[in-house]
Amino acid sequence: MRAARTRTTAAVLLTASLVLTGCGAGAADTAADSKGGGVAAAKPADGAARDGAPEGAADSAPGAAGKPAPKTPVQQHVIRTATLSVEVKDAAKALAAARRAATDAGGRVENETTERVEDSRLTSRIVLRVPQERYDSVLAELAGAGKLLDRSASAKDVTDQVVDVESRIATQRASVARVRKLMDRAEKLSDVVTLEGELSRRQADLEALLAQQDALRDRTTLATITLRLVEPDKQSAEEREEGRPGFGEALGGGWDALVGAAAWIGIVLTALAPWLAVALIVFVLWRRLIRPFLAARRPGAAAPAPVLPDVPRNAAGAPVAAEPAPESPAAPRPRKAPEK
Incomplete structure (x- = not known):
């Protein structure tokens, strides 16, 4: 008798594990009804059964004041985010003030x-998480820290998602509890191993x-604010209004x-360097070798004209006879022969 009871218990455990594996999704779908309306409806049904009244009478029965009981409002869950850019004189001080405001x-x-940026000004970006009520x-405090450049904000309602996750958690907890109960009643090692895997x-x-x-709770409890702080340019307002550069900018522009x-000149010369070298070699060959060779082989080439000495001329352009060179006093004069 005891052996038959043991076999029956093992068969029931195996059948239950297979049913739990195949019907887990169905239990998750029906958990929302069992958590919200199912539990609330179970109490009136039990009370009606104890009083001997039908189930429908509990739903249609008026309250103490003759009116139906009001429904409990569902808490709204909203994710809020904002992004803004502010121009400030001192980004370091504004950054410290933003940290203090969030804290x-x-x-x-x-x-x-x-x-x-450009070795002249600072830019900072900070992400703050603040409670929804603040x-x-x-x-508003961050936007008033300086000159507001741009601002954007958004709000996303995730109430349905939060309710769905809570319902699935309740269903999954109940499923885990059922598997634990089956493990407590399991006797065979194979059944225990199967149930442990399922658990x-x-x-x-x-x-x-x-x-x-937890992630949804954090995002719906704390809002996210992304703040960007920038410092203005150092250029004076007068120069910006007149639209003319300063002496330093003009000097820098001229140097550039x-x-x-x-x-660009160096690039052009570099590109022309091979051509200039070839042209120079051709010119030297023409001047030193080819031109004299052609002049020597030309037929009937006239002899070069003799070079005449320069003849002195007077003011009218007539040639002037050259004066005889004075005799040297040291030169001896020839003596005349005596006449006979």
């Missing part, structure tokens, strides 16, 4: 980035749902133009 409101600083006041899978699904619920022109 005083009960929020925190998510991340922060600061960089220097969202508007903190946003591990369902616990993993439950942990994923819990993580999703000179460097650019020199660079």
Whole structure:
């Protein structure tokens, strides 16, 4: 008798594990009804059964004041985000003020980035998380820190998603509890192994749902504000109005133009260098070798004219006879022969 009872229990456990594996999705779909309206309807049904009244009488029965009981309002869950850019004189001071505003409101600083632009001004980007009830006041304080450049805000209602996740969590917890009860009654090792695998899978699904619920709670509890702080240019207002550059900018522009022109000239000369070298070699060969060779082989070439000495001329252009050179006093004169 005891052996038959043991076999019957093992068969029931195996059948239940197969049913739980195949019908887990169906249990998740019906959990919302069992959590919201099912539990509320079960109490009137039990009370009606105890009083001997039909089930429909509990739903149609008026309240103490002759009116139906009011429904409990569903809490609304909204994700709020905002992005704004503000021009300030000192980005470091404005950044410290933004951190202080978020901390005083009960929020925190998510991340922060600061960089220097053109070695003359700072830009900062900071992400703040503040409670929903202080969202508007903190946003107005940050926008009034300087000159507002741009601003954008959005709100997303995720009430349905939050309710769905809560319902699935309740269903998954009930499913885990059922598998644990089956494990307590299991006697065979194979049944225990099968149920442990099923329990591990369902616990993993439950942990994923819990993580999703925490993320939704964080996003709906704390609003996200992304603030960008920029410093103005150092250029004076008069120069911006007149539209003329300063002496430093003019000098820098002239130097850049000179460097650019020199660079282009160097590029052109570099490109022409091979051609100029070939032209120079051809000119030297023509002047030194080819031209004299052609002149020597030309037929009937006239002899070069003798070079005449320069003849002195007077004012009228007539040639002037050259005076005889004076005799040297040291030269002896020839003696005449005596006459006979």
